Amino acid sequence: MKTVQAIKEKGKEWYFTSEKIDLKNPLVLVFGNRFSLESLTIYDELKAMFPIGNIVFGSTSGEILGENVYDESITLTAIEFEKSQYHIHSKNIHDFENNSEKLGEALTDKFSKEGLKHLFIVSDGNLVNGSALIQGLEKNCPDNIIITGGLCGDDARFEKTLASYNSNPKSGEIVAVGLYGDHLEITCANYGGWSAFGPIRNITKSRENVLYELDGKPALDLYKKYLGDKSNELPQAALLYPLNLRVKGSNETVVRTILNIDEKENTMILAGDVPEGSTVQLMMSTVDDIAEGASKAAMYAMRNRTKKPELALLVSCIGRKLVMNQRTEEEIEEVIEAIGGQAVIAGFYSYGELSPFSNQIGCKLHNQTMTLTLISE
Incomplete structure (x- = not known):
């Protein structure tokens, strides 16, 4: 697995936080402030940076990159899977008469189930019923497929959230990334602290x-x-x-x-x-309880792994960020301490987290949790 990470803070140009290398068929995860993602040129901007990449956008209530948490920025993590494959499909809630369950069912129906290992979801967080979405997603999924991800955020405004796949971000969009291959080791966990x-x-x-x-x-x-x-x-x-x-x-x-x-x-x-x-x-909750909750989530996600994670996708809740305020990065630090400094860290603060309970497969909608998806090849 190879990765490239960069950030564009408000009023600044893109800054690469890792070495900029050429990647083959990269999955490019772009998490950012809703107002920044409303730029009509944002997709063209990213496509120029990764012309052969597949770009997934999601608006946030805060961006996670490495050990840092940002506001009013756009972050990107481009991933080249060297031994595995991925496929992406998206649907919009407006095409399903705002029926989240029917959308979820139609979305997973698009995926080939042969070799499918995991689904990572980036979903609209304002118009979608998260638990109904999960019910629909699981209808067309084999029982052994794990689903994780999150509902996009809009800081604490609750006005509009955005997501998209290979297009400018839009309201009502739900994107699913299917990960395929026997070389993948993917574990997940969540914990609150409330x-x-x-x-x-x-x-x-x-x-x-x-x-x-x-x-x-x-x-x-x-x-x-x-x-x-x-x-x-x-x-x-x-x-x-x-x-x-x-x-x-x-x-x-x-x-x-x-x-x-x-x-x-x-x-x-x-x-x-x-x-x-x-x-x-x-x-x-308290700041200390939330930080301890993040540590527990990371320990649970590491518990049955055979390899150290190369990539950690973190989805944490806007409510946790509001409680922690200036100490928000402490929960990221707790995660890194538990999973190791070798992992590339990316993620966002959300309006809802998707993950099974520990030692279970069926996905649940959570709020106020730190949810981790740890990936290695």
Whole structure:
């Protein structure tokens, strides 16, 4: 595996952080600030740099390159697989009447399943229901195929997210990168570091990812009551107080971030499904707990590996970044300490993370986690 990395900070030209070498058929992962990716020339700019590359764009709530976290920048990581192959397909939610599950099903139907080892997803994070997307993706996937990735971000604005494959970034796009070959070793893991507090509430009315009622009362009113003065800062304030969701009949819990609120309907829109009959509880965290969570995620991802990772794709949540503030890079440092300095680090801060639980295969939508995909040939 060969890699090239570069960054374009606001008001500056591209700067290569590694040696610029010629790559054969590179996969070029480009993560950047939404406003920067809205440039009408961005695809042509990248295509000129990598004329035989396949370019995947995703907007972010912060860019990860090496041990650093950037804002208002564009980062690129170009990857040449020397013993393996990759294929890319994309779909747009607007072509599926905003049905995330049908889109996911159609997307994975495009891939040959022979030799398929892994799917890495870069998805719109504003219009897509992440958990429904996963359900669709898994319908046409063999049971042994692992899916990881993330929902694109837009800092803490929640206005619009962008993604694309070999074209200018656009709203509603979902890109899937299929990795093929017996030489690949890919492991993944995620961990949060958030703690639940306060009373457990029953979801008495919901529809997919829209939450209407908790314990028979309007969910938004109840949530605002807990936030107090911070309710004036919604939806951004919700990133600091996500919901711990336990689906009825399951022992597992997942975290759900509130992406937006509807004052007129008195509802909350979450990153994934919140089924009726489930329970939720408020969560909070500290800088130290989040950094420790990143360390645990990295240790879990390394636990059963036979080779040291050459490439680490990190997807962490915008909520973690808001809590850590100026100490955000500490969670990246914890990851590097656990996986080793030999790995090339790339990734982004997201509106949702896609990954199985540790020692499982089925993918889940997570919020407020550090998710790692470690790759070597």
